[in-house]
Amino acid sequence: MLEVVSLEKTYGAVKAVQGLTFQVAPGEVLGLVGPNGAGKTSTLRCLAGILPVSSGKVAVVGHDVAHEPVKAKQALAFLPDEPRLFEYLTVWEHLNFVARLYGVEQWEDKARALLAEMELGNKEKALPGELSRGMKQKLSIACGFLHDPRLILLDEPLTGLDPIGIRRMKASLRKRAEQGAALVLSSHLLPLVEELCHRILVISGGRAVALGTLAEIRAQLSGLEGGNASLEEIFVRITSAGSEERPEPPAS
Numbered sequence: 001m002l003e004v005v006s007l008e009k010t011y012g013a014v015k016a017v018q019g020l021t022f023q024v025a026p027g028e029v030l031g032l033v034g035p036n037g038a039g040k041t042s043t044l045r046c047l048a049g050i051l052p053v054s055s056g057k058v059a060v061v062g063h064d065v066a067h068e069p070v071k072a073k074q075a076l077a078f079l080p081d082e083p084r085l086f087e088y089l090t091v092w093e094h095l096n097f098v099a100r101l102y103g104v105e106q107w108e109d110k111a112r113a114l115l116a117e118m119e120l121g122n123k124e125k126a127l128p129g130e131l132s133r134g135m136k137q138k139l140s141i142a143c144g145f146l147h148d149p150r151l152i153l154l155d156e157p158l159t160g161l162d163p164i165g166i167r168r169m170k171a172s173l174r175k176r177a178e179q180g181a182a183l184v185l186s187s188h189l190l191p192l193v194e195e196l197c198h199r200i201l202v203i204s205g206g207r208a209v210a211l212g213t214l215a216e217i218r219a220q221l222s223g224l225e226g227g228n229a230s231l232e233e234i235f236v237r238i239t240s241a242g243s244e245e246r247p248e249p250p251a252s
Helices: 040-047 068-073 091-102 107-117 133-145 163-178 192-195 214-220 231-240
Strands: 002-011 014-024 031-032 055-059 074-081 149-156 182-186 199-204 207-212
Touching: 002 091, 014 040, 014 182, 014 199, 014 207, 031 040, 031 068, 031 149, 031 163, 031 192, 040 055, 040 074, 040 149, 055 231, 068 074, 074 133, 091 107, 091 133, 133 163, 149 192, 163 182, 163 192, 182 192, 192 214, 199 231, 207 214, 207 231, 214 231
Parallel strands: 031 182, 031 199, 074 149, 149 182
Antiparallel strands: 002 014, 002 055, 199 207
């Protein structure tokens, strides 16, 4: 579903992303974690085709993002941490606009189902200025899900949601994965990543420092007593330790 080969992103002399190679299969949820400034957002924006890669390859459903950007972007959704909404469009008009962009047939039924799923069923006529931060996030996610993307890229998707909203959103993400979508989830909420993700990619300084299931990453590290260290414990160790203590990430 998603193939990334030797991804590099530079800003002048700054190397934000260096040599990332990984794949995400249909139905898989990959957690992307790292300290502030590690290159997570740059990576996601390169995957979404928002930023051009400096070198390497990103392919979505077999379409190279650099050479077939329209076909690649038609198959994905990028959900940033800060909702990007039009202040003059109502909730329903946002969904109508997205449906027209992606050519979604019978979009009204899909839109109503998504609004119900996101608990926005009574907000169809509301403008963004009338919505709470969490409701804006839910609208952004509903718009992203409307065209049934095969790849979903999420940057801190639970920002602004209350505990009930978080629970419902986790169920929504699981549902999409069970339906065959591939998800890349970036979050500082490590318990969330540990709960939802099948594999985890840890990056630091733009480089991959660990990639695999939680069990596989634990096995690569020595000194984790009992072999049941949490993702938070692993994260702290491999992002703060010297390079000689970091596990070698597999190629994919």
